[in-house]
Amino acid sequence: MYFEDVEIGKVYKAKISKPVTGSEIDIVAQLSGMDLPGFLDAEFAKGWGFKNRVTPGPYIFACMVGLMAKQGFLADAVMIGVDGIRFKSPAYPGDRLIAEAEVTSKKESKRSGGSCNYDWRVYNQKNELIAEGNST
Numbered sequence: 001m002y003f004e005d006v007e008i009g010k011v012y013k014a015k016i017s018k019p020v021t022g023s024e025i026d027i028v029a030q031l032s033g034m035d036l037p038g039f040l041d042a043e044f045a046k047g048w049g050f051k052n053r054v055t056p057g058p059y060i061f062a063c064m065v066g067l068m069a070k071q072g073f074l075a076d077a078v079m080i081g082v083d084g085i086r087f088k089s090p091a092y093p094g095d096r097l098i099a100e101a102e103v104t105s106k107k108e109s110k111r112s113g114g115s116c117n118y119d120w121r122v123y124n125q126k127n128e129l130i131a132e133g134n135s136t
Contacts, residue, residue: 001072003113006103013100014067017125020055022093028059055091060131064122067099080115085133089124096125104134 029039034056037044045053061082069075091097101120108114115136122131 002076003106003108003116006106006116008103008106008116011100011102012068012071012073014071014073014098016067016070017096017098018063018067020059020063020091020093020095020097022053024059025053025055025093028056032056032058034058050090050092052092055093055095057085057087057131060087060091060097060122061085061133063097064099064120064131067097068101068120073101079135081136083134085131087131088129091122091124091130095130097130098123098125098127101135 025039029035038048038050039045039053039056042053065079099120099122101118103116103118106114106116117134117136119134120132121129124130
């Protein structure tokens with residue numbers, strides 16, 4: 001999708017969802033250094049009141065970027081900023097992530113064609129809001 005094709009006010013929804021697996025959580029936690037017990041140990045996470053170990057927030061964000069790129073929204077873009085990421089509910093192994101982005105503004109640029117700001121949201125298979133934020 002090119003800058004010219006992006007419409008202010010339009011909500012772009014990923015056409016696919018992304019399952020979160022325990023193996024992915026293990027790999028992300030180990031590779032990133034986020035090898036914390038709340039991500040790797042279900043009993044520890046349950047002691048904090050969660051129903052299972054939780055998915056690291058940066059991985060949820062990365063899944064959103066991937067889902068949106070696969071549907072074309074971010075496929076031809078470079079992200080230059082992220083503001084106000086909020087994690088509203090945990091994502092657990094077995095959840096399916098669903099992403100959408102709503103364009104809030106556009107600004108033309110001679111150098112790159114332009115940039116756009118968009119509010120993004122990630123939901124699980126129960127339509128519960130998992131995370132939200134704003135990106136450019």
